[in-house]
Amino acid sequence: MQSLTTTSLRIRENQLWILDQQALPQRSDWRECRDVSELVDHIRTLRVRGAPLIGLSASLLLALLAEQGMAQDALHHALETLRASRPTAVNLMNNLDRMKAALQHTDYVKALTEEALRLVDEDRALCDSIATHGATLVMPGSRLLTHCNTGGLATAGVGTAIGVIRRAHEQGNVAQVWVDETRPLLQGGRLTAWELGELSIPYQLICDSMAASLMAQKRVDAIWVGADRIAANGDVANKIGTYSLAVLAKYHGIPFYVAAPHTTHDPQCPDGAAIPIEQRAAGEVTGVSGSFGSVQWAPDNAQVYNPAFDVTPAELISGWVLDVGVVTPGQVRDGVFRQALR
Numbered sequence: 462m463q464s465l466t467t468t469s470l471r472i473r474e475n476q477l478w479i480l481d482q483q484a485l486p487q488r489s490d491w492r493e494c495r496d497v498s499e500l501v502d503h504i505r506t507l508r509v510r511g512a513p514l515i516g517l518s519a520s521l522l523l524a525l526l527a528e529q530g531m532a533q534d535a536l537h538h539a540l541e542t543l544r545a546s547r548p549t550a551v552n553l554m555n556n557l558d559r560m561k562a563a564l565q566h567t568d569y570v571k572a573l574t575e576e577a578l579r580l581v582d583e584d585r586a587l588c589d590s591i592a593t594h595g596a597t598l599v600m601p602g603s604r605l606l607t608h609c610n611t612g613g614l615a616t617a618g619v620g621t622a623i624g625v626i627r628r629a630h631e632q633g634n635v636a637q638v639w640v641d642e643t644r645p646l647l648q649g650g651r652l653t654a655w656e657l658g659e660l661s662i663p664y665q666l667i668c669d670s671m672a673a674s675l676m677a678q679k680r681v682d683a684i685w686v687g688a689d690r691i692a693a694n695g696d697v698a699n700k701i702g703t704y705s706l707a708v709l710a711k712y713h714g715i716p717f718y719v720a721a722p723h724t725t726h727d728p729q730c731p732d733g734a735a736i737p738i739e740q741r742a743a744g745e746v747t748g749v750s751g752s753f754g755s756v757q758w759a760p761d762n763a764q765v766y767n768p769a770f771d772v773t774p775a776e777l778i779s780g781w782v783l784d785v786g787v788v789t790p791g792q793v794r795d796g797v798f799r800q801a802l803r
């Protein structure tokens with residue numbers, strides 16, 4: 462396969478490399494990813510994370526395994542193992558459905574390679590279109606609040622919500638960004654803070670619990686988040702903590718935008734209640750660990766509830782900013798998400 466470089470994926474000499482998102486920002490560790498069990502482990506531990514990136518990494522690995530001579534049956538098994546690695550982000554399933562179709566071709570090795578590379582190119586273009594549409598909604602001097610990490614680390618391109626912020630900043634319309642640290646895994650504090658710093662976009666990092674008082678003080682003009690799945694009624698699953706931001710935004714009269722590619726849309730899923738929500742290990746809540754080390758503050762026997770995502774009902778969303786354009790609440794009520802977008 463040809464060489465390839467995104468912010469967090471590389472193909473070099475027919476091997477997949479991933480930028481370890483658990484080591485950032487203290488270290489930039491590139492890890493080779495040789496087989497399915499390694500990639501599944503990287504995905505489950507969030508070394509590879511973000512809805513679009515999970516799907517792209519799985520697709521690229523399948524294509525490389527085919528090039529290395531893996532048989533068709535084994536590729537089918539590998540595909541299904543990768544599909545089961547994380548349940549909530551539907552981009553993984555959507556990308557793998559396309560790879561599965563490529564696997565039916567007589568020359569499936571060529572078809573898989575072409576499809577995986579096409580998915581990467583498409584994702585770059587999708588991010589670019591989202592940024593273009595989203596930036597039209599950002600007023601001059603905006604103070605924007607974002608949650609989790611939705612940038613170049615999580616996609617092949619400029620990102621989704623962060624892509625919008627980046628484009629609006631280039632247009633001179635962003636005064637500053639409030640970055641939620643995003644407990645428990647700190648994607649905001651570790652990754653978004655790092656990405657915005659690299660892009661020279663002014664930001665201030667806050668604990669998630671500080672967002673409400675900032676809104677009450679009228680210091681937030683709009684909220685921009687990504688999505689892991691958009692249901693047919695417009696409900697959105699995204700990183701845990703997104704729903705509370707949307708409720709707060711409604712109370713304070715602040716626009717709340719969701720930015721995502723159409724690969725995040727799942728017309729088969731009627732509403733948010735049908736979206737599978739990943740439950741994660743207790744250790745992520747009883748303490749914290751990363752390249753900085755590990756610490757536990759809760760008692761050893763503390764009982765923990767740790768859903769990785771929550772669902773924001775459509776009625777709290779001001780606009781779904783997609784590559785195909787900005788979808789309004791009225792269009793959602795008219796059923797725009799009940800059918801495929803392309």
Ligand code: MRU
Pocket residue numbers: 507510511512513550608609610611612615616620621622648686687688689699700701769
């Ligand atoms: O658990 P994560 O870090 O993979 O969760 C990521 C998110 O919730 C993002 O907001 C979403 O995937 C959009 S990424 C462009």
